[in-house]
Amino acid sequence: MKTYNTIIILITGISLYSCNQNSSKEESTLIFQKGVKIENNNFTGNAYLEMLINSDSINRNSVGSVTFEPGARTNWHSHPNGQIIVAIDGEGYYQEKGSPKRILKKGDAVKCPANIPHWHGASENSEFIQIAITSRVSGPTEWLDAVNDKEYKSDE
Amino acid sequence: MKTYNTIIILITGISLYSCNQNSSKEESTLIFQKGVKIENNNFTGNAYLEMLINSDSINRNSVGSVTFEPGARTNWHSHPNGQIIVAIDGEGYYQEKGSPKRILKKGDAVKCPANIPHWHGASENSEFIQIAITSRVSGPTEWLDAVNDKEYKSDE
Numbered sequence: 001m002k003t004y005n006t007i008i009i010l011i012t013g014i015s016l017y018s019c020n021q022n023s024s025k026e027e028s029t030l031i032f033q034k035g036v037k038i039e040n041n042n043f044t045g046n047a048y049l050e051m052l053i054n055s056d057s058i059n060r061n062s063v064g065s066v067t068f069e070p071g072a073r074t075n076w077h078s079h080p081n082g083q084i085i086v087a088i089d090g091e092g093y094y095q096e097k098g099s100p101k102r103i104l105k106k107g108d109a110v111k112c113p114a115n116i117p118h119w120h121g122a123s124e125n126s127e128f129i130q131i132a133i134t135s136r137v138s139g140p141t142e143w144l145d146a147v148n149d150k151e152y153k154s155d156e
Numbered sequence: 157m158k159t160y161n162t163i164i165i166l167i168t169g170i171s172l173y174s175c176n177q178n179s180s181k182e183e184s185t186l187i188f189q190k191g192v193k194i195e196n197n198n199f200t201g202n203a204y205l206e207m208l209i210n211s212d213s214i215n216r217n218s219v220g221s222v223t224f225e226p227g228a229r230t231n232w233h234s235h236p237n238g239q240i241i242v243a244i245d246g247e248g249y250y251q252e253k254g255s256p257k258r259i260l261k262k263g264d265a266v267k268c269p270a271n272i273p274h275w276h277g278a279s280e281n282s283e284f285i286q287i288a289i290t291s292r293v294s295g296p297t298e299w300l301d302a303v304n305d306k307e308y309k310s311d312e
Contacts, residue, residue, distance in 0.1 A: 031244060031263050052242060052265035059238040059267060059291055061217060082215040086208060086287070088187060107187045109208035111215060131242070133289055135215055 031088060032065035032129070042143045044152075045072025045121070052131075060136045068092065068128045073121025073152060076144035081135035083112040085120055092128030093152075094120045100155060104128070114138075119147045187244060188221035188285070198299045200308075201228025201277070208287075216292045224248065224284045229277025231302045236294035239268040241276055241286050248284030249308075250276045256311060260284070270294075275303045 035050030046069040053063040065088070076097070085094065087104040094110050095101035097117040104110065104120070112118045122128035134141065191206030202225040209219040221244070232253070241250065243260040250266050251257035253273040260266065260276070268274045278284035290297065 033263070053240050053267050056267075058270045059240070060293075061240060061289060061291060063240055063242065063265060063289065084209050084215070084217060084219055084289075086219065107189070109219060111209050111212075114214045131287070133217060133219065133240075135217060135291075137216075137293060 034067050035065065038066075042075045042077065043072065044075070044146050045069055047072045047074075047121075055134075055136050062132075062134050062136065064132050064134075066130050066132055068122035068130075070122050070125055070127060071152075073147050074119045075146045076117045076119050078115050078117045078142050078144070079112065079134060080114055080138035080140075080142075082114040082116075083135070083141075084133040085110045085112065086131040086133070088129040088131060090128040091123040091126040092120060092130060093123055094118065095151075104130070117144055121147070121152075124153075190223050191221065194222075198231045198233065199228060199277075200231070200302050201225055203228045203230075203277075211290075211292050218288075218290050218292065220288050220290075222286050222288055224278035224286075226278050226281055226283060227308075229303050229308060230275045232273045232275050232300035234271050234273045234298050234300070235268065235290060236270055236296075236298075237291035238270040238272075239291070239297075240289040241266045241268065242289070243284070243286050245283070245285040247279040247282040248276060248286060249279055250274065251307075260286070273300055277303070277308075280309075 032052070033050045034048045036048060038047045038049050048067040050065040051062070052065060053061070055062040073093070085104070087106050087108040089106050092104040093101045094104050095118060096112070103123070120130065188208070189206045190204045192204060194203045194205050204223040206221040207218070208221060209217070211218040229249070241260070243262050243264040245262050248260040249257045250260050251274060252268070258266075259279070276286065
């Protein structure tokens with residue numbers, strides 16, 4: 001019976017160790033640092049920015065990883081050269097003025113057309129991590145009104 | 157003794173089930189499709205491209221996810237507006253002409269300067285997944301010689 005107890009303890013130990021190994025790997029799937037909390041008035045809710053690449057006079061793209069907490073979103077805004085969004089994790093929303101909002105999941109990529117007001121952010125119940133690739137060839141982002149709760153929740 | 161056998165079988169079953177749950181989650185951490193095998197002569201070894209965004213006349217950036225098998229790499233090449241590389245998974249190398257090669261791990265971002273010959277690819281023992289953000293504002297990529305084994309293995 002003592003042998004059986006030892007076997008049970010061993011199996012349990014090995015299982016716990018091996019599952020822990022897996023879950024460490026799982027935690028390490030976060031690709032980018034969360035970055036710093038965005039404190040300006042162009043967002044609703046809590047969002048964080050990790051700048052990856054700054055634009056310069058030759059390559060005028062900036063690249064940043066943005067983490068939106070559930071319910072957080074940008075204001076309506078537009079870009080004179082458009083913007084590219086690549087969804088990295090969680091579930092997000094993307095909406096262009098006059099079109100229904102779209103659900104974004106990891107691996108989805110969206111090109112926001114030039115000068116078309118749009119917003120993006122997390123869904124109500126999920127964090128959303130995205131890369132934003134913003135071209136500044138023809139000028140900076142134009143920030144517009146906040147996305148109110150009615151707009152955020154609407155499916156139209 | 158029968159009871160102990162049953163307990164051992166139960167514990168083993170639960171462990172396997174629970175570990176399987178974890179490993180399914182782990183598999184789902186791949187963000188992009190692997191895409192299609194790159195068949196042109198600008199690469200050594202096996203690499204795959206999943207195009208995420210094509211450039212157009214207003215937003216002249218293309219965005220693609222490239223998966224390099226271990227040892228695979230681009231030829232030397234340069235871009236008239238530079239290029240941005242974001243490491244997504246595995247371990248890769250990046251080298252500019254005249255500088256030591258750098259190791260890239262997930263979350264690392266590199267801006268390749270305009271008109272500077274460089275190459276990137278996987279390390280010898282790891283796959284490497286990267287996003288390439290290529291600006292075509294001033295023209296297409298200029299492809300150069302293959303990275304030979306001596307260059308690939310050198311630390312200088």
